[in-house]
Amino acid sequence: MRTAEDRLVAEGLDLLRLVAKRIARRLGRRIPVEDLVALGHPALLDVVRTHDPSRSTFEAYAKRKIRWAIFDGIRRETRWRSAAARASALAASARFAEGRGADDDADAPATQEAYAARLGGLLAGHAAAMALGLLSAQGDVAAVPDAADSPEERASRAELAQAVRHAVRELPERERALVERHYFDDERFDQIAQDLGISKSWASRLHSQAIERLGELLRAMR
Amino acid sequence: MWPRMDASPLDDPWIAAQVDAAVAPYVGRLPAEEVAWMREQLAEVLLHDEEAIRLLRRAQPREVDESGERAFGVLGAAGRAKAG
Numbered sequence: 001m002r003t004a005e006d007r008l009v010a011e012g013l014d015l016l017r018l019v020a021k022r023i024a025r026r027l028g029r030r031i032p033v034e035d036l037v038a039l040g041h042p043a044l045l046d047v048v049r050t051h052d053p054s055r056s057t058f059e060a061y062a063k064r065k066i067r068w069a070i071f072d073g074i075r076r077e078t079r080w081r082s083a084a085a086r087a088s089a090l091a092a093s094a095r096f097a098e099g100r101g102a103d104d105d106a107d108a109p110a111t112q113e114a115y116a117a118r119l120g121g122l123l124a125g126h127a128a129a130m131a132l133g134l135l136s137a138q139g140d141v142a143a144v145p146d147a148a149d150s151p152e153e154r155a156s157r158a159e160l161a162q163a164v165r166h167a168v169r170e171l172p173e174r175e176r177a178l179v180e181r182h183y184f185d186d187e188r189f190d191q192i193a194q195d196l197g198i199s200k201s202w203a204s205r206l207h208s209q210a211i212e213r214l215g216e217l218l219r220a221m222r
Numbered sequence: 223m224w225p226r227m228d229a230s231p232l233d234d235p236w237i238a239a240q241v242d243a244a245v246a247p248y249v250g251r252l253p254a255e256e257v258a259w260m261r262e263q264l265a266e267v268l269l270h271d272e273e274a275i276r277l278l279r280r281a282q283p284r285e286v287d288e289s290g291e292r293a294f295g296v297l298g299a300a301g302r303a304k305a306g
Contacts, residue, residue: 026263115280116282119240123264222246
């Protein structure tokens with residue numbers, strides 16, 4: 001007879017395949033699904049052991065933990081360098097979404113135009129997060145160009161890196177510190193939160209505020 | 223007519239314009255292939271992110287048929303994709 005833990009592992013395996021297939025598709029199939037499943041598999045036992053039903057559903061918790069395990073795994077593997085930048089971009093976009101509260105802008109006017117403006121801000125934030133993720137995966141592109149790029153592409157990337165760095169400097173102090181340390185200095189998010197004296201969930205909200213602001217700044221710099 | 227099952231949100235000109243505005247700062251600064259990839263990922267956000275789906279539903283200008291019962295556009299495809 002199967003135990004409750006066995007059932008959760010079985011459910012988790014299904015979710016693992018689902019998450020791996022979606023990430024493979026979003027990365028342009030540059031990494032086989034089975035390799036992504038292997039990267040996410042170690043997170044499964046941790047998910048079963050640490051899930052707290054009073055805080056979230058098993059499905060939501062497992063998907064989130066598995067997704068992060070896969071993103072982290074891709075970034076560690078040098079053989080997937082071409083996919084690593086996209087994985088970093090998707091990770092930044094996912095972190096931006098996770099830190100947004102359900103009641104953000106609850107006081108904003110409920111007109112079609114206001115909703116369109118908020119949608120535009122949300123999309124600009126996701127785009128800014130992806131740009132940050134792409135740039136951070138390649139290091140400081142102004143100093144370390146990708147050998148595969150043409151001189152024109154390198155110059156354009158350097159210009160974007162400069163524009164992003166300039167926009168980041170415009171952020172309020174704590175948001176700037178969070179973004180610079182995570183994306184430019186490759187520091188772990190929980191370590192930065194600890195140094196700033198804030199909880200991980202508050203750091204997550206701060207990150208999303210920073211990214212949305214960054215999206216607006218970059219739109220204004222065009 | 224309802225959109226095809228494989229329809230992308232980017233097939234809708236209004237949505238494509240919102241996505242194009244979001245990626246505009248990166249056009250010419252990232253390779254065209256990466257910008258195209260970013261557009262596709264923003265389409266994914268519109269299909270799967272709850273906040274984006276809610277905002278899109280309220281923000282997108284709608285056309286209705288003569289009975290007033292059916293909204294055209296990508297929202298039907300988004301709903302089906304989420305349910306699937």
